Amino acid sequence: MNSKQSGRRRFLKKGGAALVGMAVGGIRPARGQTTEPPIPPEGFRPVGERSRFVKTARIPVRPRSPHSFTPQQDSVGIITPAALHFMASHGHIPPDIDPQEHRLLIHGLVDRPMILTLEEMKRFPSVSRIHFVECAGNSSPNDRSRWVAETIQQTHGFTSCSEWTGVLLSVLLKEAGVQSGASWLLAEGAEEGKHTKSIPLEKAMDDVLVAYGQNGEPVRPEQGFPLRLVVAGWEGVNNVKWLRRIKVTDQPYMTKSESSGYTSLRLDGKARWFNFELGPKSVLTFPAPGGRPLSGRGFYEITGLAWSGGAAVRRVEVSTDGGRTWKDAQLQEPIHRIAHTRFRFNWNWDGEETVLQSRCTDDRGQVQPTLAEFCKVLGISLDYIKTTTNNVSRFNATYPWRVSRDGSVHNALFS
Amino acid sequence: MRCFLNLLVPAMAVTLNFACVAAVAQTPAYRLGRTPTAEEIRKWDIAVGPEGKELPPGSGTAKQGAEIYGKKCVSCHGPTLEGSLLGPRLVGGKGTLASLKPVKTIGSYWPFATTIWDFINRGMPPKQEGSLSPDDVYALTAFILYKNDIIPESDVLDAKSLPKVPMPNRSGFFPSPWPKWQPQEKRPFGMYP
Secondary structure (H helix, E strand, O other), X not given: OHHHHHHHHHHHHHHHHHHHHHHHHHHOOOOOOOOOOOOOOXXXXXXXXXXXXXXXXXXXXXXXXXXXXXXXXXXXXXXXXXXXXXXXXXXXXXXXXXOOOOEEEEEEOEOOOEXXXXXXXXXXXXXXXXXXEEOOOOOOOOOHHHHOOOOHHHHHOOEEEEXXXXXXXXXXXXXXXXXXXXXXXXXXXXXXXXXXXXXXXXXXXXXXXXXXXXXXXXXXXXXXOOOEXXXXXXXXXXXXXXXXXXXXXXXXXXXXXXXXXXXXXXXXXXXXXXXOEOOOEEEEEEOOOOOOOOOOOEEEEEXXXXXXXXXXXXXXXXXXXXXXXXXEOEEOOOOXXXXXXXXXXXXXXXXXXXXXXXEEEEOOOOEOOOHHHHHHHHOOOHHHHHHOOOOXXXXXXXXXXXXXXXXXXXXXXXX | OXXXXXXXXXXXXXXXXXXXXXXXXXXXXXXXXXXXXXXHHHHHOOOOOOOOOOOOOOEEEHHHHHHHHHHHOHXXXXXXXXXXXXXXXXXXXXXXXXXXXXXXXXOOOOOOHHHHHHHHHHHOOOXXXXXXXXXXXXXXXXXXXXXXOOOOOOOEEEOOOHHHOOOOOOOOEEOOOOOOOOOOOOOOOOOOO
């Protein structure tokens, strides 16, 4: 009894002292002492991880490629987790940048050239905006590996959507004082190849963002840590990552990416420079090849993503009969401009083979074309797309999935 | 070598119809950051535009370039510049652009010789970017152009001569098939690619 009592007393004494210490420490730390973080319980995770049962992941675009596709088949909502955002970088692995050392230089046709640290960037007035970033090659059909691709991840894995936080480039440019006669800028990354891209000043003064935040945390290394451009709605190559320099100029610099790469070569051998804005586009993420198969007839919620490079999505129609009839899908609100928009459509599957697809209209009245319409406008045949080694980029045609009687889902772009 | 591009580039900027943004009352409001020194800007400003104004002193010939190519480039681009799994081909493709299987190389497709210099200088060779001297880059550019039958082997490339190299496909591009289109406007149906 005695020993028990004394044991209890000892405990109370110790525990009580610890509690008092914690309370005092929490309110007013003793001078000269640092506040220790509370001792975590066993199994505590300072940085959360997903359940070990969740396996969805990026995949390399090609064997040994550093570029990767977002697993659209597993997407829910409109935000792509930063860890699953697609990665494209013209072959370079993300640089390991110490944010303390990183600098952004703004110079050229400006009155006040400036060098900014990341801390200084964060002192400017900031904005958060939800925008997609899409590679010009997303869903490109000319590459055989795409149109016979087994999964939506391979066909449509080059678009992702995030909440980006940072400083409007217009704020920085006004601070630097753009001189009259300036009409373009050159943005440059800090990665090994120092990717550069010329962007018209008009766009830069409109809605281009220098982002340091992605979905509530610092931009991930694959997405440009610590600073990147978000050039809303324009093809991915403009969104310079690991941004280290902006030079204001009076003409485009005709860099590799704009004078030869990312050009559109036509049938007559002439090519177009400077393709900017991505068109209206949508795709079904369920059912979709590479995702969950259907398990027999009955109710399914068809769902997918729609987006447009210069506008907000106004309408999405879904066809469950190979494009013969179209019905309006429900759009998830709020709808953000130049962002993935989630749509849903209730469907009772009768168990027979059929073809599903979606079609997007934006608030400028731009309509996503079908493959046949796409070819007609370009004056090319389906066979051309199948056979050519030319790039058919910025492909935004409707993309059909075939549901077989066994519930499996397949790419049906050409069949 | 005749120079015919100096007039075309400004013309192109005009065709794109982007109005110059007027320098309206841009007084600094936040006064953050610091002013870079001229030396800092010089060190960072590696971009070379189509007029070649930014090209540094130095020079090189195809012969010198062949030697550097053999040491630094051949493992990816191959002994005959035909490319490999590791690097794209750098020669050939002439006359293929209007075909079903266009071969787009520096020789058949690239419109500006300055872009070759700029890209080698900033991006080659992989893992050793920035290690080549201006002389090396002039020499490699000369070697690639010579192998594409664009300049003779004896030509010396430098800041003056490089921008004047007449690239075969210089007139093969146009800024936009819809010159009146501007950002924020509706495009003709289907006109995105």
